[in-house]
Amino acid sequence: MTEKTIGFFLVSSGxxxxxxxxxxxxxxxxxxxxxxxxxxxxxxxxxxxxxxxxKQVDDVRQRKAVxxxxxxxxxxxxxxxxxxxxxxxxEQAGGTQHLVVKKAARTYRYELHGFEYE
Numbered sequence: 001m002t003e004k005t006i007g008f009f010l011v012s013s014g015x016x017x018x019x020x021x022x023x024x025x026x027x028x029x030x031x032x033x034x035x036x037x038x039x040x041x042x043x044x045x046x047x048x049x050x051x052x053x054x055k056q057v058d059d060v061r062q063r064k065a066v067x068x069x070x071x072x073x074x075x076x077x078x079x080x081x082x083x084x085x086x087x088x089x090x091e092q093a094g095g096t097q098h099l100v101v102k103k104a105a106r107t108y109r110y111e112l113h114g115f116e117y118e
Contacts, residue, residue, distance in 0.1 A: 017043075020085045020086075021085065035067060049110075051066045053065075065118060
């Protein structure tokens with residue numbers, strides 16, 4: 001397994017990739033740009049981080065990037081071995097974006113912490 005640090009995220013090649021079709025085409029504002037999410041999501045080994053593929057739609061180059069969402073503190077996380085497609089919504093409070101995932105009796109709120117161009 002290969003790991004590297006991007007910002008304060010430890011990114012591992014052991015992430016589990018999944019498709020969340022209901023996330024595809026969703027737009028959000030972050031970092032003075034508009035991003036359109038593709039629906040491809042990588043979930044970190046412990047489920048505390050999501051790497052969501054996106055393209056920048058407010059630029060003619062439509063650059064591709066990965067948006068990094070993480071749980072706060074010791075919040076419970078998704079089980080990477082049992083992901084399914086459970087995207088619920090995107091929420092914005094002030095300048096903070098959250099990706100909300102709902103499973104059975106539990107809701108997970110991942111905060112957007114940054115992005116990296118591909």
